Amino acid sequence: AIQMTQSPSSLSASVGDRVIITCRASQGIRNDLFWYQQKPGKAPNLLIYGASNLYGGVPSRFSGSGSGTDFTLTISSLQPEDFATYYCLQDFNYPITFGPGTKVHIK
């Protein structure tokens, strides 16, 4: 199975900060990479598909980049509602695998 890693595992940031989360796949996955946001007690929400495409309704401060094995999720100006946990996911092949998550805390 393809292993997904994320860094950092958690970070503290302030409103207005630029935040970058990285995700690495154990083998090349083209751009079959997705980013999800999850808030406590809620199901995840899709943010980015195909590594760099913004899902409908997601604010433009979110962006994704990368291809192959290395990917990033960038929040250009952190807003109060962005404090959450972020997961990457690959569907290059089965089994689909999630990264371990990055929790974004309020500084």
Added chain:
Amino acid sequence: QVQLVESGGGVVQPGRSLRLSCAASRFTFSSYGIHWVRQAPGKGLEWVAVISNDGNRKYYADSVKGRFTIARDNSKNTVYLQMNSLRAEDTAVYYCAFSYGHLLDSWGQGTLVTISS
């Protein structure tokens, strides 16, 4: 608005079985594959299984292969997850989800499964 509603969760002893259901509405159920994803308390997301729209293709996570079986009944707009030989590490909220527009963009609210003696 598409809707997925999970049910069947509860407290079960180790080694026993449980069947979860995922009832779908407000979309053409038979056109879509359905996934199960779980989340242990305080932990990350783990993909569990997927079944194709016609039920002919099924894939599982290594952690559940041989113990869990995914199935669907398109006449009832329902997907099932039969979980056998349950272990403490299967304790989690189980979500069903599908790719309405893009991968896993529609999720249910989840059902809690607790494995405890």
